[in-house]
Amino acid sequence: MRLLPAFLTVLMVLSGPAIAEVSEVYDFDTRAEEQRYQQLISELRCPKCQNQNIADSNAPISKDMRDEVYRMMQEGASNDQIVGALVDRFGEFVQYKPPVDNRTILLWAFPAIATIGGFLIVAGVVWRARRREDEPPLSAEDRARAEQILASQSDKADRR
Amino acid sequence: MKRVLLFLPLVIAVGVGIFLFAGLGKDPTKLESVLIGKPVPEFSLESLDNPEVQLDPSVFQGEVSLLNVWAEWCPSCWDEHEYLMYLAREQGVRIVGLNYKDQRESAFRFLNRLGNPYETIIFDPKGTLGFDLGVYGAPETFVIDAEGVVRYRHVGVVNQKVWEEVLLPVIAQARGNS
Numbered sequence: 001m002r003l004l005p006a007f008l009t010v011l012m013v014l015s016g017p018a019i020a021e022v023s024e025v026y027d028f029d030t031r032a033e034e035q036r037y038q039q040l041i042s043e044l045r046c047p048k049c050q051n052q053n054i055a056d057s058n059a060p061i062s063k064d065m066r067d068e069v070y071r072m073m074q075e076g077a078s079n080d081q082i083v084g085a086l087v088d089r090f091g092e093f094v095q096y097k098p099p100v101d102n103r104t105i106l107l108w109a110f111p112a113i114a115t116i117g118g119f120l121i122v123a124g125v126v127w128r129a130r131r132r133e134d135e136p137p138l139s140a141e142d143r144a145r146a147e148q149i150l151a152s153q154s155d156k157a158d159r160r
Numbered sequence: 161m162k163r164v165l166l167f168l169p170l171v172i173a174v175g176v177g178i179f180l181f182a183g184l185g186k187d188p189t190k191l192e193s194v195l196i197g198k199p200v201p202e203f204s205l206e207s208l209d210n211p212e213v214q215l216d217p218s219v220f221q222g223e224v225s226l227l228n229v230w231a232e233w234c235p236s237c238w239d240e241h242e243y244l245m246y247l248a249r250e251q252g253v254r255i256v257g258l259n260y261k262d263q264r265e266s267a268f269r270f271l272n273r274l275g276n277p278y279e280t281i282i283f284d285p286k287g288t289l290g291f292d293l294g295v296y297g298a299p300e301t302f303v304i305d306a307e308g309v310v311r312y313r314h315v316g317v318v319n320q321k322v323w324e325e326v327l328l329p330v331i332a333q334a335r336g337n338s
Contacts, residue, residue: 047191047296060261061296064287089294091194 026070033073040069040082043097047090065094193294193302193313200227200308201292208259208267208281215282220308224334225254226327227302228278228318229290232266234298240317241274247323248277253331257281260290260298303327305334 028034038055044065046057054062054069065086072082086094098104138146195201200217207213220227228244230237247253257278259267262285284290293302296315303312312330314322 047294050188059296060287064291068291088194089292090296091191091294093191 036079037069037073040073040079041066043095044069044083044086045094045096047094053096190315191296193310195294195302195310196312198310200304200310201289203282203284203289203292205289206283208257208264208283211283215280217308219256219280219282220304220306222306223254224306224331225256225279225304226331227256227258227304229258229260229293229295229298229300229302231260231262231298232270233262234260236317237299238270238274240299240319241270241277243317243319243323244277245275247318248279254279256304258289258293258295259283259285260295261285261287301327303330303334 026034026037028037041055042053044054046052046054046059046062046065048059048061049057052062054065068086069082072085077085083095092098098107100108200220202217204214204216207215219225226247230241244255248255255278257280259281264283267281267283282289287295290298293300294313299317301314301318302310303314305311311334312327314326316322318327
């Protein structure tokens with residue numbers, strides 16, 4: 001047991017290289033460029049892996065894609081050009097943000113549709129409840145009948 | 161009216177169920193190639209057998225071919241190779257190989273051991289043509305028609321089932337059109 005702290009220290013020291021696994025290092029002229037690169041690779045999806053972006057993936061194909069993103073950035077390509085070049089090879093699968101077009105409009109609009117739909121349902125429920133409150137609970141005729149019934153009931157109760 | 165509305169949750173549940181059930185059988189690791197209907201990307205790469213010979217997309221002209229992406233390091237390529245040998249020898253299928261991110265020596269070792277079903281082999285040590293073709297995992301097999309246009313891409317091992325049910329119909333269609 002006394003060795004446990006030493007053992008843990010050794011483990012912690014040894015685990016350093018594991019963090020440094022994605023090893024390639026790219027040079028960027030400006031901080032902004034580097035952030036743009038990080039942004040791009042975090043929005044591109046690895047075609048080989050199930051649901052991992054190319055920033056996190058160690059698959060060889062992800063490395064190739066990162067290289068291509070870097071190469072195109074150095075050539076001065078825009079974000080759209082870079083994403084377009086990869087989509088032309090691997091398909092829309094590699095985009096975590098699908099473009100808005102006829103096929104994806106429902107996908108993009110769904111949160112708005114669901115929110116508006118929810119509001120409409122709530123509004124409908126409230127409106128109905130209000131309308132019911134406004135109505136007099138009983139018409140004069142019904143009220144008279146009800147009182148008559150209640151009176152006869154209490155008569156019976158008295159008799160008992 | 162109210163009665164009908166009571167069935168709405170059931171209708172929605174059945175609809176969602178049908179939608180989700182349709183997705184169950186699909187293999188999410190297989191992606192359709194975006195190159196279908198487009199010509200093979202431009203390339204100029206050495207032939208595996210002879211570094212002096214430069215190959216380009218004209219190798220696909222004139223006959224319907226399979227383009228098989230393989231490498232010595234790829235375990236599934238060892239599995240499917242025997243069937244590729246059968247296709248080339250017994251079925252007379254023209255197969256062009258794309259040796260992907262491999263080394264010459266290991267590629268030759270592989271072919272010496274298992275045989276060579278390829279009419280031509282494109283040597284792509286850096287995987288540039290593979291990248292342009294959208295190859296994300298060897299083995300992959302493309303059907304390329306006589307005009308050099310990509311007709312189909314199969315990801316994974318080619319075996320009898322894949323050949324008969326998937327590749328052969330596409331090849332027959334590609335042959336019929338040209």
